[in-house]
Amino acid sequence: MRKESPPDNNTARADLIDKVTGGAVYASDIRVPRMAHGRILRSAVPHARITRLDVTEASALDGVVTILTGEDMATLAQIHWGLFLNDRPVIAIDKVRYVGEPVALVVAETLEIAEAALDLIDIDYEHLPFVDTAAAAIAPDAPVLHDVHDAIADFYFTGQAKPVAGTNIFQKFGVSTGDATAAECDAAHIFEHTYTFPGVSHFALEPHSVVAAFEGDDLTVWSGAQSPTAVQKVLSRVFGIAVANIRIIVPFVGGGFGGKASVKIEPLVVAAARKAGRPVRVTLTLAESMLTCRRLGATMTLHTSLDKTGKILSKRATILLDGGAYADTGPAVAAKAAHRIIGPYDIANLEIEAKAVYTNTVPGAAFRSIGGPQAVWATESQMDEIADAMGIDPVELRRRNLLPRGGEILDTLRPLDADIGDMIGRADQAIMNLGDGAAAGIAVAATDPGILPLGGALVRVLVDGSIIVMSNSVDIGQGVRTVLREVVAKMLNQNPNSIQIANPDTSTTPFDWGTGASRSTVIMGLAVEDAARDASDQILALASSVFDGAPNDLRLVPGGVAHGDEFLPFQDVYHRAFGVDSGEVVGRAMVTPTRDGSDFKKSPLFWETAVGACDVDVDQEIGTLSVTRYVGVADVGHAINPSGAEGQEEGAAVQGLGHALFERLDYVDGQPVNATPIAYRVPAIGDIAKRAHTVLIENGDGPGPMGAKGMGEGGILPVAPAIANALARRYGIRIRDLPLTPERIWRALRKRGDDAT
Amino acid sequence: MTSSTHNISMTLNGEKTNALVEAHTLLIDFLRDAQNLRGVKRSCDMQICGACTVLVGDHPVSSCTMLAVDADGADVVTIEGLGDRDNLDPVQEAFLEFGALQCGFCTPGMILATKALLFSNPTPSRAEIEHHLSGNICRCTGYQKIIEAVESLAQT
Structure with missing residues (x-):
């Protein structure tokens, strides 16, 4: 829809202007002196022993600096690393476990030489049986990918994965309340359906890119990393270097979506730089990024019982997640999927088991709302199937089961802080406003993000009144810099344009757990707010000695301090207090689970809620589906940057559209057959709904600054089930496997036709 | 070589x-x-x-x-x-005003593709905008605000 006037983007403008002029420096733009270039030789087979790896000829090529292989791993302090399980070698040692696994890294004077050298490496494999689906991985005779499961507790995420010895299962996570079996005995209806969600690619436009440089014992790494302190910690363990000697710098990042969270290629590049004795840069191709991580695919069976009025009595769910060759954050994905499959419903009896398993495929990893889109696909598709079978309107069935604000999805979790019923009403209204009547399909979701309230910040008020905010929250496009600038500007009563947000840099900036799980607005928002308050207190204390008045009589005004009608610039305050026309005030803060005034011991810090409503149109000749109208509703507490918040919702919804209609990382005989940008289809500009609207609900009831909740993930959740529900409503076909390809739709339409005759 | x-x-x-x-x-x-x-x-x-x-x-x-x-x-x-901080091109200005970018990685290409569109067709319809920009992928914004930005240029 055309807008009459552009939104007010004044603060955001400062963060965006470098991006429209080409001035923004991204990870893949970093160049350092004496830098050599790395290219990776990747396994072409899904599962094999490496019987010979000969780099003699390649090493002899003019311009090759060095070649890193599994033989170099012996000198590391820790060879295998991970976030939940130490299962991944820095580079393949004796075995490869998926097509795309790095087996050698050539470092050369130029990229071209490195590439030419790849062709000169000889490698022989002894093939092993492989599994490229989760179902095959749990079969009794399945080849086991990892002989040992070295699970580490509370390393980066709280808790510990629960692998099953001698199997491919690296995580089992259960939720159990009440007595589902007993409830089923009393039920009038029991429904069982199975839904599948494939592994999908992040497809951030900037591929993974890392530059690593040693200077004596000090290591500096520039990386497009969402979790700089996780990278720092893992590198410390692998290379036996003190955390203080490792500096991670994160410039602008060309999209993350979870694909650059935790740790990815950093250990590999650092190992190469160490061996080369000079800085090494590795920038993957986008195709290589697709071989680096992906969302976990899932098969979910729901067994739901209801009484005759449509009240849900129990839900049993099994979730089988395809975790790929290395666990990465898969254990957390499984745990979250188990929570997120419940939905915002009042269900007394739950029996949920999520399992994540190793397969000989690209490692699974975090991706926008981990486990969320998979779980919501199943739950919200089934709600409509149940409604249809029971002859109840799908919205009415939901209303009969929705938890009110303050209701508990699980008694171990924070009560629900949003009114989903009200959100459905607003979605209804908004889609009516787009014309052509009510929605054909809706879906709702409530997920538990905002993890790990542990993050610090510094706010430095300099002598000329300019301000530097130092935070390790990473700008991956979500606009965190704008949010932080707004928060500091408000707390210090300063012009937003006088505030700079520094690049994340672990050598100068306090710990933060990482950028993900919609946590930065709340956790880093509060950290910079607290740090700004600390700076304010210090400045007012200085000024009180200068003005000879109590700090309470003083107030910050743009550029300085006021006392009644008197105004003193920061410069004069500092000059009089310090005796020189120089100096600064440093405000500091660290948000922790015990932060004063916050209730952060219970998870989640806030709920991320979503309602999606849509209508669809299908070309029945060829099975193509287009979404004609789409409305997304999110309860964000308060939108600190309204245009940015809206953009987050819109972008999430279109990623959800891609998951719904196009995206699937395909495997044939262990080979990823479409893991290239040309074969893998993400939404293009013509694919989006012609009429769309986003509703942001702002009640100021979030735990963050100005009552904000975190956001940005919720919008992806309801899209696929809302579309499938609309497809069922409009065309009478129910598809339980994503994506909703033209072929699947066409076949379902044919089958419907056959059934009717 | x-x-x-x-x-x-x-x-x-x-x-x-x-x-x-x-x-x-x-x-x-x-x-x-x-x-x-x-x-x-x-x-x-x-x-x-x-x-x-x-x-x-x-x-x-x-x-x-x-x-x-x-x-x-x-x-x-x-x-x-195209333009620098102090002297932005109208296309750059429109992308800023409408928040038509997030990570910014597709933005230089998207802006230049828009520039080319407006050279050949100063008043493109939505369908023409979609057709012309179909070769520019944005994984962040969902395109809504890009369309709004380009439409605002088509109006003038």
Whole structure:
């Protein structure tokens, strides 16, 4: 829809202007002196022993600096690393476990030489049986990918994965309340359906890119990393270097979506730089990024019982997640999927088991709302199937089961802080406003993000009144810099344009757990707010000695301090207090689970809620589906940057559209057959709904600054089930496997036709 | 690796530029590495994402699949040549005003593709905007605000 006037983007403008002029420096733009270039030789087979790896000829090529292989791993302090399980070698040692696994890294004077050298490496494999689906991985005779499961507790995420010895299962996570079996005995209806969600690619436009440089014992790494302190910690363990000697710098990042969270290629590049004795840069191709991580695919069976009025009595769910060759954050994905499959419903009896398993495929990893889109696909598709079978309107069935604000999805979790019923009403209204009547399909979701309230910040008020905010929250496009600038500007009563947000840099900036799980607005928002308050207190204390008045009589005004009608610039305050026309005030803060005034011991810090409503149109000749109208509703507490918040919702919804209609990382005989940008289809500009609207609900009831909740993930959740529900409503076909390809739709339409005759 | 080298001359962001390039050098590498124009973004390497789009003449071109020698004699414009902080091009201004970018990695290409559209069609319809920008992928914004930004330019 055309807008009459552009939104007010004044603060955001400062963060965006470098991006429209080409001035923004991204990870893949970093160049350092004496830098050599790395290219990776990747396994072409899904599962094999490496019987010979000969780099003699390649090493002899003019311009090759060095070649890193599994033989170099012996000198590391820790060879295998991970976030939940130490299962991944820095580079393949004796075995490869998926097509795309790095087996050698050539470092050369130029990229071209490195590439030419790849062709000169000889490698022989002894093939092993492989599994490229989760179902095959749990079969009794399945080849086991990892002989040992070295699970580490509370390393980066709280808790510990629960692998099953001698199997491919690296995580089992259960939720159990009440007595589902007993409830089923009393039920009038029991429904069982199975839904599948494939592994999908992040497809951030900037591929993974890392530059690593040693200077004596000090290591500096520039990386497009969402979790700089996780990278720092893992590198410390692998290379036996003190955390203080490792500096991670994160410039602008060309999209993350979870694909650059935790740790990815950093250990590999650092190992190469160490061996080369000079800085090494590795920038993957986008195709290589697709071989680096992906969302976990899932098969979910729901067994739901209801009484005759449509009240849900129990839900049993099994979730089988395809975790790929290395666990990465898969254990957390499984745990979250188990929570997120419940939905915002009042269900007394739950029996949920999520399992994540190793397969000989690209490692699974975090991706926008981990486990969320998979779980919501199943739950919200089934709600409509149940409604249809029971002859109840799908919205009415939901209303009969929705938890009110303050209701508990699980008694171990924070009560629900949003009114989903009200959100459905607003979605209804908004889609009516787009014309052509009510929605054909809706879906709702409530997920538990905002993890790990542990993050610090510094706010430095300099002598000329300019301000530097130092935070390790990473700008991956979500606009965190704008949010932080707004928060500091408000707390210090300063012009937003006088505030700079520094690049994340672990050598100068306090710990933060990482950028993900919609946590930065709340956790880093509060950290910079607290740090700004600390700076304010210090400045007012200085000024009180200068003005000879109590700090309470003083107030910050743009550029300085006021006392009644008197105004003193920061410069004069500092000059009089310090005796020189120089100096600064440093405000500091660290948000922790015990932060004063916050209730952060219970998870989640806030709920991320979503309602999606849509209508669809299908070309029945060829099975193509287009979404004609789409409305997304999110309860964000308060939108600190309204245009940015809206953009987050819109972008999430279109990623959800891609998951719904196009995206699937395909495997044939262990080979990823479409893991290239040309074969893998993400939404293009013509694919989006012609009429769309986003509703942001702002009640100021979030735990963050100005009552904000975190956001940005919720919008992806309801899209696929809302579309499938609309497809069922409009065309009478129910598809339980994503994506909703033209072929699947066409076949379902044919089958419907056959059934009717 | 053997390769012939060639002298090329082009107008690059309004300035006459002469250079010696190898025959196989891609335009994107020439611009990013030899000319230090890092606003040209590298993503897919196969001419499907549009992040590396530059203007050659008035046409949008994927610099990842064009040889630098083929730009000999051409008028080439990258995002750096469009406008700077204090003097933005109307397209840059519209993208800022409408919040039509997030991570910004597709943005230089998206802006230059829009520029090319407006050269050939100053008042594009939504369908024409979609058609013209279908070769520029944005994974962040969901395109809504990009369409709003471009439509605002079409109105004037």
